[in-house]
Amino acid sequence: MIERPLTVDGITLRDAWKSFRTAIGLGWAIESNWSDPFLFAIYTLAKPLAAAMILVVMFNVITGGQGNEFLQFLIVGSALWNVVFGVMGGLVQSILEDRERYRMMKYVVVTPSSLFPFLLGRSLARILISFIAVFLTLGVGVVLLGVELRPNVLYLVPALILGVVAVMALGIFMAGWCLQLRQEAWSYPEAIAGALYLISGAIFPIDILPSFLHPVAYAFPTTWWLEASRRGLLGHGSPGAIGGLPDGIVMLLLVVTTAITVPLALAAFAWFMKRARQAGLLDMTTGS
Amino acid sequence: MTSYGAPAANPREAAEWSTGRVVRSNLRAVVGRAYPRVIGLTREPSWIFFEILLPFLAVSAFVFVYRALEAPEEFVGFVVIGGAMTAFWLNVVWMMAAQFYWEKDQGNLELYFTAPMHLMSILAGMAIGGLVMTSSRALAVIGIGSLLYGVNYQVTDPFLLVAVFVLTMIPLYGMGMLFASLFLLWGREAFHLAQLLQEPIYFLGGVNFPLRALGPVAGLVLATLPLAVGLDAMRQIVFPGAAEGMLPVGAEMAILAVMGVVFLVAARLALRYLETLARREGRLTLRWQ
Amino acid sequence: MPDDLAIHARGVTRVYKAKPDPVTALGGVDLDVEAGEFFGLLGPNGAGKTTLIKILTTLLLPTSGTARVAGFDVVNETAKIRRVINMVSGGEQSGYGLLTLREQLWMFSQFYGLPNRDGWRKVDELIDITGLGEQRDQKVRTLSTGQRQKLNFARGMLNDPWVLFLDEPTLGLDVAAARDLRDHTLAWKAAAPGRTVLLTTHYMVEAEQLCDRIAIVDRGKILALGSPAELRRRVQAESIFRIELDQLPVDGGLAAIGDLPGVLSAVRADEDGDGAGADRVALKVALADDSALTSVVTAVASRGAHLVGLAKSEPSLEDVFVELVGRGFGEEDGESPS
DSSP, X not given: OOOOOOEETTEEHHHHHHHHHHHHHHHHHHHTOOSOXXXXXXXXXXXXXXXXXXXXXXXXXXXXXXXXXXXXXXXXXXXXXXXXXXXHHHHHHHHHIIIIISOOHHHHHTSSSOHHHXXXXXXXXXXXXXXXXXXXXXXXXXXXXXXXXXXXXXXXXXXXXXXXXXXXXXHHHHHHHHTTSXXXXXXXXXXXXXHHHHHTTSSSOGGGSOGXXXXXXXHXXXXXXXXXXXXXXXXXXXXXXXXXXXXXXXXXXXXXXXXXXXXXXXXXXHHHHHHHHHHTOTTOOOOX | OOOOOOOOSSHHHHHXXXXXXXXXXXXXXXXXXXXXHHHHHHHOXXXXXXXXXXXXXXXXXXXXXXXXXXXXXXXXXXHHHHHHHHHHHHHHIIIIITHHHHHHHHTHHHHHHHSSSOHHHHHHHHHHHHHHXXXXXXXXXXXXXXXXXXXXXXOSOHXXXXXXXXXXXXXXXXXXXXXXXXXXXXXXXXXXXXXXTSXXXXXHTTXXXXXXXXTHHHHHHHHHOHHHHHHHHHHHHHSTTTSOOSSXXXXXXXXXXXXXXXHHHHHHXXXXXXXXHHHHHTTTTOTTO | OGXXXXXXXXXXXXXXXXXXXXXXXXXXXXXXXXXXXXXXXXXXXXXXXXXXXXXXXXXXXXXXXXXEETTEETTTOHHHHXXXXXXXXXXXXXXXXXXXXXXXXXXXXXXXXXXHHHHHHHHHHHHHHTTOGGGTTSBGGGOOHHHHHHHHHHHHHTTOOSEEEEESTTTTOOHHHHHHHHHHHXXXXXXXXXXXXXXXXSOHHHHHHHOSEEEXXXXXXXXXXXXXXXHHHHHOOSEEEEEEESSOOSSSHHHHHHTSTTEEEEEEGGGGTOOOOTTOEEEEEEESSGGGHHHHHHHHHHTTOOEEEEEEEOOOHHHHHHHHHSSOTTOOTTOOOO
């Protein structure tokens, strides 16, 4: 009897793993191809720190520096949001770069492996770099701004993992969507991440939003991820209604929203790929 | 069926262009380069969602931060104006400064360099072509911001506001041209440099808060960053009394005028010098540089 | 005078900084191309052809040496050069995908300073000439490779350049498309005296068909320079013909042919293992020059044989290259020819 390999959609898991692993190396080679490490360090540091400092100055201008709890809320949200920018930006950038700049995407698509593990692996380096930004921002917050971290590792680690999975799902959705668009789409993940900024409780409590937006905010896994990560880092929840929920409920809601988002995103990506093949978009070059 | 026609009597004659012809030719190049930008907007309308609606939502996030902090209402106005101006800054950074990066990828950079127009014409064309999208974004932020958040603009002198706006745009786009020349030198790193020029500039430019809040750094910023100077002046005109500017509007306009000259001259010199350098090192033609 | 030449280069060298060692792409090239000439640079990949073209089109500075195009210095007079040249490269994908073919050309017409209406008129003319009429309103990203290259070619004509640089323009094109492009190039050049073309290619047929003179380039140096016929004579001074007859000439046979004035040798092609078949005889006849062929044909006919076939056997430019370098176009040092 012929032993058939385990497959998903006709692609073996072994092929997918090989593709993922190889793409990690490729992504790292591309991201680490710096002729000036000093500039790389500046880039990794300055962007997330400036984003946090904008909020700190806004806070200080109004409160005169009073109200440490809200400042901690701001710093942690701003730090973690680097992951959202990094993941979404990394996935979309990978797809657009490989299609328009390196023109390799068509060659990857015609291999037995699917584009999906390749994309994930390719963007992993960017994701890891975004975590450096998280640590740096938190570090500056602790050292210079009086942020007090009380990490609960058992709570924090699963929260972070689930959050990254959820954000990657959103990123995959974006990547598939941007495949339908022209080259300027490289800026769209930041636009989407900026919009999610609004409804995820990243830098202000969700209670401040108009009430009709509350259900939208609660439907996104990023909202629960931020809340769970804050609890895991600071030892307490956010200001507002969401902060009153028990830790278990917050984690459960993170699991549920992630579990809904991931398959939806994968299905959407598959549909976007099919549409891209129908419309001949896989090797399209655009630009203006 | 037509023929290929015939050129001028000899190449030396063909190569000698009067000043007027050079100017006309460069103006035509501006129009030519702006064309794909403008026409592209009509052929892929997704930009309306991504370039207007979503950025507006990002600006709204900062509005809600001030609401959470129970800030005076004029701070909401500061954020809205700042958000509108970031549209122009992003146009400068991505549609000018980093544009040669994209052009080189597509193989167009070589064709630009072998054509007789000046590079500044190409950059100006890109900027003007992008202005349609940029201006739409800025107006949407201002308009929707006013409607949704009840921002009350008290423009004391609309002509002065327009003058400050124009005076801000000139050095802003001059900076963009200067950065574009740096791309010729730094190649791929210039792309990352362009990414670096977002949040740090929003911070130093006081996009979301009065420039005064930066303390001693504000003075240095006033001398170097046209976005900050322009924003500070515009806020004083739009929110008189509420916005405490660093300097009087007149003084800030003078600074912008000087910046305009400095940046444009610097851009021209830098483009010339760095083109020579890039030709010497072969960076114009090496795709993976 | 160098200023009267279309292209003048002396000692042009180009060294690229590379790790572990610098790469010398051009090692002291001397070149003079007359106005009105169709000049070819023929050589394998990596020979330095594209590097030389990039220097002449002001994209690259030479490390040392001087070069002038249409009398202007490539280092210091770039603006003037750019007004009288254009460049078409093969295998490229430049262009803005969202624009139509017509818009793409018009945009470039503006870069060359053509007034708006003149630009559109010129564009429409070139579209008709290059046979792209049906694609004029198609988006650039939907064009086939051949159509895209025709578009590039049309772009190269927009400013009526005095010197046109063609860098492997038929790369990746099918036979018909390549032939079309070559025909357009010749027609364009013939339309006005003084138009000069510098072509780089590694297709020998293209070089032989189009070029008045060819420089064979390898490893950054010009190895030989001359017309295609002159270059072939370096390898084979005589003209060799293969003559197929229905029978050997009677009344002296091959010896009689060999004794004719201008005939250097006459042998049976069978002796080289190159027989013509059972019902015919093949001869290989070496002549001092082509004019002796008439007497050979007359002598054959007068000796009772009938001419069945006649073909000239000439060395190819690759044979010239092998003679000069000791290897073929596709071989690296040390490899034996396949």
